Amino acid sequence: MTVEIYDAAQRRFAALTGRPVWRVAHALICSRPDAVAVRETGHRGQVMIARRGGSPVTASGGEALDALAATGVMMDRLNPPQVLVADPATVDLLAGLARVHAGADDPMRASAAEAVAWCTERADFPGSSALVDLTAVSAVALVAGVAPSRDYVPATWHAWLELPADRIAATFAWADVLAGRPSGMPALLDAVLTDDAESWERRREAVAGGWCHTMPEGLAHAAVGLRSRCDTADLWEAALLSDPKWRRRAVHTGHVVVGTAERRTGVAGFLVTADRLDARMSAGTEITGWTGDPDTETFARFFTAVRSAAVADGRLVLTCDKCARMPGHGDPVTITVAPPSPQMQTSVRINMWAKYKARGSWIARADTPTLSRRDVPLEVMIAAADDE
Amino acid sequence: MRIRTESSTPDAPASAPDTVAPVAVAPPRFPGADLLDQAVTADVLFRVWSGDPAVIVPSPPGAGKTRLVVLLAAALAHRAGLRVAIAAQTRAQARQIAQRLAAVSDERARLIVSAKDRDLTSTDAGLGVVRGRQIAWPRSGGGIMVATAARWLFAKPQELQADVLIVDEAWQCTYGDLGALACMASQVVLVGDPGQIAPVVTGETRRWEQSSTGPQVPAPDGLLAEHGDALAVVRMRQTWRLGPETTALVSGAFYAPAGLPFTSRRPSEHLVTADGESVGEIAHRDVLTTSGPGDPALAVAAATRVREVLTCSVVTNDGTSPMCDEDVAVVVPHVAQASQVRALLAADAPGVLVGTANALQGLERRAVVAYHPLVGRRQVTTFAVEAGRACVMLTRHRAHLTVICDPASPDLSEANDHDMRSLAAVTARLEETSEA
Numbered sequence: 057m058t059v060e061i062y063d064a065a066q067r068r069f070a071a072l073t074g075r076p077v078w079r080v081a082h083a084l085i086c087s088r089p090d091a092v093a094v095r096e097t098g099h100r101g102q103v104m105i106a107r108r109g110g111s112p113v114t115a116s117g118g119e120a121l122d123a124l125a126a127t128g129v130m131m132d133r134l135n136p137p138q139v140l141v142a143d144p145a146t147v148d149l150l151a152g153l154a155r156v157h158a159g160a161d162d163p164m165r166a167s168a169a170e171a172v173a174w175c176t177e178r179a180d181f182p183g184s185s186a187l188v189d190l191t192a193v194s195a196v197a198l199v200a201g202v203a204p205s206r207d208y209v210p211a212t213w214h215a216w217l218e219l220p221a222d223r224i225a226a227t228f229a230w231a232d233v234l235a236g237r238p239s240g241m242p243a244l245l246d247a248v249l250t251d252d253a254e255s256w257e258r259r260r261e262a263v264a265g266g267w268c269h270t271m272p273e274g275l276a277h278a279a280v281g282l283r284s285r286c287d288t289a290d291l292w293e294a295a296l297l298s299d300p301k302w303r304r305r306a307v308h309t310g311h312v313v314v315g316t317a318e319r320r321t322g323v324a325g326f327l328v329t330a331d332r333l334d335a336r337m338s339a340g341t342e343i344t345g346w347t348g349d350p351d352t353e354t355f356a357r358f359f360t361a362v363r364s365a366a367v368a369d370g371r372l373v374l375t376c377d378k379c380a381r382m383p384g385h386g387d388p389v390t391i392t393v394a395p396p397s398p399q400m401q402t403s404v405r406i407n408m409w410a411k412y413k414a415r416g417s418w419i420a421r422a423d424t425p426t427l428s429r430r431d432v433p434l435e436v437m438i439a440a441a442d443d444e
Numbered sequence: 445m446r447i448r449t450e451s452s453t454p455d456a457p458a459s460a461p462d463t464v465a466p467v468a469v470a471p472p473r474f475p476g477a478d479l480l481d482q483a484v485t486a487d488v489l490f491r492v493w494s495g496d497p498a499v500i501v502p503s504p505p506g507a508g509k510t511r512l513v514v515l516l517a518a519a520l521a522h523r524a525g526l527r528v529a530i531a532a533q534t535r536a537q538a539r540q541i542a543q544r545l546a547a548v549s550d551e552r553a554r555l556i557v558s559a560k561d562r563d564l565t566s567t568d569a570g571l572g573v574v575r576g577r578q579i580a581w582p583r584s585g586g587g588i589m590v591a592t593a594a595r596w597l598f599a600k601p602q603e604l605q606a607d608v609l610i611v612d613e614a615w616q617c618t619y620g621d622l623g624a625l626a627c628m629a630s631q632v633v634l635v636g637d638p639g640q641i642a643p644v645v646t647g648e649t650r651r652w653e654q655s656s657t658g659p660q661v662p663a664p665d666g667l668l669a670e671h672g673d674a675l676a677v678v679r680m681r682q683t684w685r686l687g688p689e690t691t692a693l694v695s696g697a698f699y700a701p702a703g704l705p706f707t708s709r710r711p712s713e714h715l716v717t718a719d720g721e722s723v724g725e726i727a728h729r730d731v732l733t734t735s736g737p738g739d740p741a742l743a744v745a746a747a748t749r750v751r752e753v754l755t756c757s758v759v760t761n762d763g764t765s766p767m768c769d770e771d772v773a774v775v776v777p778h779v780a781q782a783s784q785v786r787a788l789l790a791a792d793a794p795g796v797l798v799g800t801a802n803a804l805q806g807l808e809r810r811a812v813v814a815y816h817p818l819v820g821r822r823q824v825t826t827f828a829v830e831a832g833r834a835c836v837m838l839t840r841h842r843a844h845l846t847v848i849c850d851p852a853s854p855d856l857s858e859a860n861d862h863d864m865r866s867l868a869a870v871t872a873r874l875e876e877t878s879e880a
Contacts, residue, residue: 279620285647
């Protein structure tokens with residue numbers, strides 16, 4: 057079965073039952089009690105803002121930032137705020153507000169602008185709970201009985217999740233549905249939540265020191281920012297693969313291999329033989345796995361690398377290096393690509409930052425390079441001057 | 445050091461058997477001196493040697509980029525006495541450069557490896573392999589060190605400062621990574637193919653999408669946008685791999701709009717069937733799919749075509765020889781598709797190279813069977829229509845290319861997007877080729 061057929065079957069099932077199908081067993085977001093819901097009203101940059109259980113305020117421009125400040129979206133709080141939005145259009149609107157009112161005379165408004173700017177930046181980090189785009193999360197976590205092109209339309213989820221008509225109440229109800237999965241969040245997303253907190257702390261320090269998000273960004277900050285976004289995206293992909301329901305789908309994308317272990321005399325490691333041939337693993341791929349099927353609990357994982365991948369008698373054969381907790385001969389095994397290490401990711405970012413701060417790089421500083429000429433042999437000059 | 449003697453040249457007259465002919469020794473050429481044989485490569489050497497802070501070398505497929513990197517490093521290290529760091533994008537590319545360096549350099553050239561390369565020895569790499577505390581420049585004179593860009597990011601500039609940093613496949617390196625790598629040397633040389641797959645960036649980039657100097661853009665593009673006139677650009681405009689039909693196909697669609705039209709200088713090379721019938725340079729085969737890009741009918745068609753190609757012979761200026769597994773590749777967009785094709789060929793053609801465009805970038809074979817990027821799709825995705833991916837898939841062959849097409853794939857002829865228009869132009873030309 058191809059993943060397209062698998063997805064189509066789930067959509068068909070959802071359409072037949074009239075209920076969306078969960079693609080994950082875990083929650084992909086957490087919904088906090090102090091979360092703030094923001095909905096675009098559709099009237100000239102106007103937004104509706106409310107805390108859970110509070111009365112909504114409708115405002116635009118600087119007054120919208122004042123309303124957000126009143127709900128606690130400001131830089132003076134110790135823990136990061138959480139903003140719930142229904143679609144990317146609201147994120148763009150909030151980012152625009154923050155940009156226009158950065159450094160406003162009113163310190164409350166300026167503080168709210170910085171906090172909102174931080175939240176909208178965190179929207180680039182999948183798994184972050186600083187700003188949650190509910191439509192985007194729903195499109196990953198659920199399948200509705202609609203065409204794929206309707207997955208990123210908020211109205212789809214309003215209808216399929218039977219949300220209240222009141223837009224603010226619907227936003228909180230929506231977040232609760234997504235956050236209310238019984239098995240909690242994948243452990244790998246803890247690293248993203250920790251990064252939320254650390255990023256907020258760094259931003260608070262910077263803003264307290266007079267920094268403003270509209271100041272020009274140097275290449276060093278941009279480079280490390282991009283690396284950080286990539287690291288979070290990689291963690292997000294790995295977190296999805298740690299979810300048993302998602303793994304069932306991933307069997308059809310080649311991200312998960314289900315097979316049988318084989319131990320051979322004279323071979324230090326072990327072999328995995330699988331019926332499906334479309335594995336996304338080749339020689340050198342670092343993998344993790346466990347004895348059992350994709351739904352099995354994964355506490356006793358092994359971590360190793362693929363030494364070679366081949367096809368024998370119409371079946372895929374992965375030869376894996378020796379490691380701790382190797383499966384026994386004949387054991388059913390499930391393997392996936394090993395998740396990234398958050399510690400290693402941090403180490404790479406620190407190294408990158410150190411490189412940018414090292415002396416001597418005109419590219420890092422965006423300086424005009426200075427010329428330092430060397431003598432060149434005549435034969436090289438003549439050859440270079442030849443007109444072919 | 446190479447020494448050329450008269451007796452080693454093919455056209456030298458035979459000496460009388462009863463006399464000892466004097467051996468005339470030509471002035472010894474330094475390693476990498478072959479760059480002087482062409483003005484364009486000599487120009488690159490001149491600019492780097494003379495001290496240009498940045499030299500950018502955009503090249504079409506098959507122009508000899510790896511050869512340029514290897515010879516340039518050898519010339520700068522051996523003749524100019526400079527320390528040259530080479531940053532490759534993958535470990536396989538680093539090994540390939542190291543192996544080719546071994547043919548022109550000596551113990552001055554070293555390959556830096558990591559723990560993941562624990563099986564790699566100096567014999568495998570072809571030249572000195574260093575790891576851990578062994579990583580150091582020669583105590584005197586010039587030297588060459590090859591490593592992946594990721595490995596260079598961990599190097600300490602105060603210990604491994606180089607004079608020149610050469611970035612191979614530079615269009616696959618982000619500007620953000622180049623900014624960090626650049627602290628290793630005051631001069632950079634960026635060699636690559638601007639028409640091929642852009643850097644792999646998994647994170648969200650909308651923050652910089654309006655910026656020509658964003659950290660996600662290919663390193664040469666970012667550097668040119670930031671420093672423009674301060675940089676030297678030397679364009680290579682000839683391919684030694686692609687024949688005239690393929691050159692017309694990809695140069696017009698992908699390279700000419702970017703200011704790098706190129707021409708073919710490939711020596712004559714084509715396939716003939718067992719019946720002696722000449723096989724065209726490009727052909728297509730239609731396969732109507734029903735279950736997405738992983739439809740097994742695609743893999744069956746590709747494997748069948750490979751077997752047909754393997755019954756052909758290749759005709760070059762050196763003569764005619766039968767095709768073998770190692771002469772053929774299958775290039776596809778997705779890993780799962782590669783696995784399917786590999787499985788079908790495992791029994792009767794195990795030596796055929798099968799892989800994705802990302803994996804086969806930089807490689808070539810006499811004949812290639814490629815999937816059209818949109819096969820199996822009914823909707824357009826950014827991945828499917830990325831011009832760089834299509835370009836890689838259409839440029840791995842020397843003598844023959846068969847493209848597996850899906851008549852029901854989306855029609856892009858009315859698209860506004862540049863990449864889609866390029867792909868639409870290529871698709872229209874493919875439809876005009878003969879059905880394989």
